[in-house]
Amino acid sequence: MMNLEDHREILNQSGMEMFQLVRKQFIKSKEAFLTHDSDLAEEVLHTENRVNGMDLKLDRECERFIALHNPVAGDLRFVLALRKINFDLERIGDHAYGISSYIVEVDTPVDQAILDKLDFEEMYTAALSMLDDIRDAYQSGNAKKARKVFKKDKILNKINLNSFGVISEEVQKDPKLIDQYLLLFSVIKKIERVGDLITNIGEEIIFYLEAEVLKHRKKKGPSKPSK
Amino acid sequence: MSKDKKESVIESSIKRKYKLQANDVKVWYGDFMAIKGISMDIKPNKVTAFIGPSGCGKSTFLRLFNRMNDYVDGFKMEGEINIDGSNINDKDINVELLRKQVGMVFQKPNPFPKSIFENVAYGLKIQGLKDKAFLEERVESSLKQVALWNEVKDDLNKSALALSGGQQQRLCIARTLAVEPSIILMDEPTSALDPISTAKIEELIYKLKDKYTIVIVTHNMQQASRISDNTAFFYLGELIEYDKTNKIFTNPEKEQTENYITGRFG
Numbered sequence: 001m002m003n004l005e006d007h008r009e010i011l012n013q014s015g016m017e018m019f020q021l022v023r024k025q026f027i028k029s030k031e032a033f034l035t036h037d038s039d040l041a042e043e044v045l046h047t048e049n050r051v052n053g054m055d056l057k058l059d060r061e062c063e064r065f066i067a068l069h070n071p072v073a074g075d076l077r078f079v080l081a082l083r084k085i086n087f088d089l090e091r092i093g094d095h096a097y098g099i100s101s102y103i104v105e106v107d108t109p110v111d112q113a114i115l116d117k118l119d120f121e122e123m124y125t126a127a128l129s130m131l132d133d134i135r136d137a138y139q140s141g142n143a144k145k146a147r148k149v150f151k152k153d154k155i156l157n158k159i160n161l162n163s164f165g166v167i168s169e170e171v172q173k174d175p176k177l178i179d180q181y182l183l184l185f186s187v188i189k190k191i192e193r194v195g196d197l198i199t200n201i202g203e204e205i206i207f208y209l210e211a212e213v214l215k216h217r218k219k220k221g222p223s224k225p226s227k
Numbered sequence: 228m229s230k231d232k233k234e235s236v237i238e239s240s241i242k243r244k245y246k247l248q249a250n251d252v253k254v255w256y257g258d259f260m261a262i263k264g265i266s267m268d269i270k271p272n273k274v275t276a277f278i279g280p281s282g283c284g285k286s287t288f289l290r291l292f293n294r295m296n297d298y299v300d301g302f303k304m305e306g307e308i309n310i311d312g313s314n315i316n317d318k319d320i321n322v323e324l325l326r327k328q329v330g331m332v333f334q335k336p337n338p339f340p341k342s343i344f345e346n347v348a349y350g351l352k353i354q355g356l357k358d359k360a361f362l363e364e365r366v367e368s369s370l371k372q373v374a375l376w377n378e379v380k381d382d383l384n385k386s387a388l389a390l391s392g393g394q395q396q397r398l399c400i401a402r403t404l405a406v407e408p409s410i411i412l413m414d415e416p417t418s419a420l421d422p423i424s425t426a427k428i429e430e431l432i433y434k435l436k437d438k439y440t441i442v443i444v445t446h447n448m449q450q451a452s453r454i455s456d457n458t459a460f461f462y463l464g465e466l467i468e469y470d471k472t473n474k475i476f477t478n479p480e481k482e483q484t485e486n487y488i489t490g491r492f493g
Contacts, residue, residue, distance in 0.1 A: 004489065004490055072476045076477065
């Protein structure tokens with residue numbers, strides 16, 4: 001039988017693999033969208049099976065870890081957090097899939113001027129930077145790094161909120177562009193959700209590192225010194 | 228309020244708050260120091276679990292509460308053990324009465340080679356109680372409390388040794404309850420039992436805390452987390468951490484506690 005320490009390390013590595021896989025999916029979906037590269041988008045669609053497979057594998061491994069080792073304290077928090085992180089990463093993978101499927105379905109690329117008006121690229125870049133921060137926080141067990149994403153998520157929320165006004169104004173000016181704007185509106189919504197999911201992952205990392213529950217708390221700063 | 232009255236009010240409030248109190252307790256067996264100055268308060272009607280690796284002093288500490296160590300060769304103690312605010316090591320304490328108040332259940336079931344009825348009535352009889360109706364009533368209520376009555380009510384004259392291990396342990400608990408203690412000490416009460424019997428005893432402990440203060444020594448981490456309200460972790464004769472069980476098993480303060488409960492040492 002595998003000992004608890006080794007089993008936990010294997011789980012940790014599997015979590016890291018899931019992070020890398022989903023990150024790649026998200027980067028590819030960004031590139032595919034901005035360059036309207038349907039081949040790259042197809043690649044994202046095909047790789048979705050791997051994300052789903054990895055999700056199931058990690059879930060099973062977490063269940064096995066709980067059943068075999070009856071974890072408590074830090075080990076229990078780790079495995080509970082990892083299950084939720086895995087769920088959130090899989091959902092981020094779903095959003096990368098959703099964005100890529102738009103590219104495959106839509107023939108004409110979106111005008112660069114429209115992308116600029118909506119700060120679209122900035123939003124995607126901020127989301128990717130959040131994903132990098134949270135991956136690093138997970139890898140290094142660094143709660144401070146995990147907290148960084150809460151601030152960055154506000155950038156995504158702001159761009160998302162502004163997009164309502166911009167889209168409404170632009171569509172009134174030129175109703176022919178409604179398809180492009182609707183498409184962008186959907187993608188912005190997805191990126192905004194990705195930001196929320198990364199924030200959830202940040203909360204989970206802090207939960208397992210510091211035993212602090214940040215869920216549903218508006219202020220997510222540290223309330224006590226780390227152990 | 229006068230100073231004396233004030234002190235007596237404070238004292239009685241401490242009595243209500245804590246059933247058992249240990250103040251800077253030190254124990255030696257010859258030259259070996261088994262307990263190195265432990266202080267702790269145990270609340271009434273709670274289950275308190277003592278955990279720690281073998282030889283950490285948890286059983287020694289448990290046995291101080293009914294003075295079971297008194298007859299051990301080379302035993303010496305310093306400090307104070309109080310029950311309801313009274314020092315149980317005072318010279319005028321009647322040890323027999325103390326043990327009536329503080330019952331004990333051991334690792335292996337130890338029924339007497341007598342009938343089921345005689346086992347439960349034993350403590351009452353040595354107290355001089357002979358009234359048949361009273362004894363019958365107390366035997367029945369004790370066996371009911373440990374959920375053994377329905378299993379043995381038609382065989383009360385059968386030898387207790389014919390019962391299964393789990394039934395014998397419940398019988399021993401019934402024997403303890405018959406003399407109406409207020410505290411029950413349990414030293415690994417399920418370590419010799421199968422999982423079903425263990426589950427029955429655990430359920431019983433959970434129910435009994437309504438009427439009794441229970442202190443249990445266990446090596447089974449899951450058992451401690453399932454049944455106890457508070458947990459104390461002992462290591463090398465010291466009390467390392469004592470807190471609510473939920474806290475100990477989800478986010479202990481001390482690294483030593485975390486390492487022990489997660490199986491990294493011990």
